[in-house]
Amino acid sequence: VTVQERRVVVLVRPGVQALDVTGPVEVFDTVNRLLAERAVRYRIECVSADAPLVRTSSGMVVYAGPLADAAGPIDTLLVTGSWDGAERPGDASLADWVRQAAGRSRRIAAVSAGSLLLAEAGLLDGRRATTHWAVCDAMARRYPRVSVDPEPIFVRDGPYLTSAGVCAGIDLELALVEADHGTAFALDAARFLVVFVKRNGGQSQFSAVLDAQLADRAPLRETQEWILDNLERPLAVPELARRANLSTRHFSRVFREEVGATPARYVERMRIARARGLLEVTGLPMGEVARRCGFTTVETFLRSFGRVLGVSPGEYRSRFQGCAEDAGAAHRALPERSLV
DNA sequence: AAAAGCATCCGCCAGG
DNA sequence: CGCCTGGCGGATGCTT
Numbered sequence: 294v295t296v297q298e299r300r301v302v303v304l305v306r307p308g309v310q311a312l313d314v315t316g317p318v319e320v321f322d323t324v325n326r327l328l329a330e331r332a333v334r335y336r337i338e339c340v341s342a343d344a345p346l347v348r349t350s351s352g353m354v355v356y357a358g359p360l361a362d363a364a365g366p367i368d369t370l371l372v373t374g375s376w377d378g379a380e381r382p383g384d385a386s387l388a389d390w391v392r393q394a395a396g397r398s399r400r401i402a403a404v405s406a407g408s409l410l411l412a413e414a415g416l417l418d419g420r421r422a423t424t425h426w427a428v429c430d431a432m433a434r435r436y437p438r439v440s441v442d443p444e445p446i447f448v449r450d451g452p453y454l455t456s457a458g459v460c461a462g463i464d465l466e467l468a469l470v471e472a473d474h475g476t477a478f479a480l481d482a483a484r485f486l487v488v489f490v491k492r493n494g495g496q497s498q499f500s501a502v503l504d505a506q507l508a509d510r511a512p513l514r515e516t517q518e519w520i521l522d523n524l525e526r527p528l529a530v531p532e533l534a535r536r537a538n539l540s541t542r543h544f545s546r547v548f549r550e551e552v553g554a555t556p557a558r559y560v561e562r563m564r565i566a567r568a569r570g571l572l573e574v575t576g577l578p579m580g581e582v583a584r585r586c587g588f589t590t591v592e593t594f595l596r597s598f599g600r601v602l603g604v605s606p607g608e609y610r611s612r613f614q615g616c617a618e619d620a621g622a623a624h625r626a627l628p629e630r631s632l633v
Numbered sequence: 634a635a636a637a638g639c640a641t642c643c644g645c646c647a648g649g
Numbered sequence: 650c651g652c653c654t655g656g657c658g659g660a661t662g663c664t665t
Contacts, residue, residue, distance in 0.1 A: 530641065540655050545642065557641055593664070600663095 298336045299368040299473070302398075304391070304407075305341040305357045306375035311349040313373040313404045314339070320466035324474070324482050333473065335369075338362060342387055360390055369469060370398040374406025374425065388414040402454040402465055411453065412436040420450040423457050448603075512537050513551050520560060524567055524587045530556045564588065565601045572610040579606060 301321055305314055321335040328334065341347045341357035348354055372391060392414040395401045403411050408424035409432055411417050418438040423429070433441040442448060448455050449468070456465040470482055516537045520528060533556055534544035548556045564586040571582045583594035598606045 542643095542656065543654055546654090549642090555642065590664090596663080 297333050299333060300366070301335050301337045301369045301371060302363045302367050302394070303337065303339045303371045303373065304394075304410075305339050305343075305347045305355050305373055306387075306410075307341075307343050307347050308350050308375040309347070309355075309373045310405070311351055311353045311355070313407070314349070314355055316463045317371055317373075317402075317404060317466045320463055320470065320482070324470050327482055328474070342390070363394060365397070367394065367398040368400070370394055370401045372401070372403040372407035372410050374404055374409070385413075392416060398452075400452040400454065400469070402456070402469065404456050404465070408432060408455040409435075411455065412439050417450075417453060417455075420453060421448050422450065422453065422455040423448045424455060425457060510547070510551055512539075513548060516548075517552070517559070520563060524560075524564055525585055526587060527589075528560050528587060533560075560587075561597055562601065565598060568594070568598060568606065569602075569609065572606055582606070 303314060303318060318337055318339075321337055325334050339355060339357040340360050340363045341355075342360055344357045344359040346354050347357050370391075388410060391410055395411075395414070395416055401411065401416065403422075403424075405425035406428050408417070408422050409428065412422070412432060412435070417436065419440075421440045421442055422432075423442050424432050429441055432439070454465055454468065467482060516533055519536060520533070530545060531541045534541040537544055539547065545556055548554075548559070552559055554562065568582055568586045568588075571577055571585060575582075577585075579594065580591050583591050586594070588594035588597065595606065598604075598609070602609065
């Protein structure tokens with residue numbers, strides 16, 4: 294049997310979060326092991342302008358080859374994010390290298406702040422993309438030709454895939470695996486990885502947002518908590534404003550400033566968060582899940598879920614359910630009042 | 634599946 | 650004056 298190798302080149306930059314590198318690499322490595330009997334393997338190569346040793350944000354060191362090692366055709370080019378690079382304009386010569394390497398890659402993926410380097414290279418002009426929520430605004434401002442969408446956990450536009458954060462990066466790799474080997478296999482790999490994913494903060498994208506989203510002003514925070522306690526109710530914006538004793542206009546304005554999301558968006562996110570929890574730890578029918586989270590119909594639930602997370606509820610459930618030994622992580626992701 | 638209907642959001646202006 | 654607040658109307662995007 295001839296084994297076909299798919300070459301995955303991972304660009305590592307100093308200051309990267311180690312998980313941005315190890316997460317995706319582990320996904321491909323896991324797939325290799327699960328695919329032992331199959332005809333396709335991933336060959337993973339880490340390269341860096343700072344080879345051979347690259348210091349990550351935590352101080353852990355990654356061993357990488359020089360950029361020159363990545364010559365020749367590439368199957369998947371994976372650009373990891375550096376927080377240092379996210380703060381100032383990208384390195385021009387590195388952007389040049391990325392543009393050139395992208396030219397001989399079948400597809401190009403970026404994890405969290407790695408999107409900014411793709412944007413710097415001009416590869417995302419006129420395309421949709423996402424990045425880590427903390428640098429979304431900066432990215433949109435600096436690269437106005439890129440349509441930055443902070444909502445989905447990952448975005449695919451042509452050969453370019455960008456993801457929102459570490460965990461979302463893993464989801465993104467799974468999407469690549471799905472494209473290569475089919476949905477059923479991707480789900481197998483996901484199930485295999487689930488414990489790993491969750492132990493490393495599988496829901497961190499969400500809880501980080503939650504943490505960041507607690508308002509300073511007491512009346513607003515109370516409204517937020519009330520929302521969490523009453524997710525199954527309609528929760529229209531004017532009603533929320535009335536509860537906070539503010540005019541609708543003023544409520545929306547202050548809420549957006551304090552919380553970082555518009556009221557309706559916030560409610561939607563909280564509903565999805567609860568739905569995720571229910572999908573992970575219960576076998577409730579979709580209609581019931583929808584109802585308990587305040588969605589009037591299953592269709593609204595389905596659309597909203599897909600819009601925010603990029604997967605259907607059913608698919609999400611099959612990925613994450615049955616990981617009972619880590620039910621605690623799922624529970625932690627629930628926006629229960631005790632959390633706040 | 635498309636179109637009408639609805640909620641939300643935001644720029645704008647006005648009053649305190 | 651600068652700041653906070655409230656209401657209006659249109660654009661957008663989602664629901665039915």
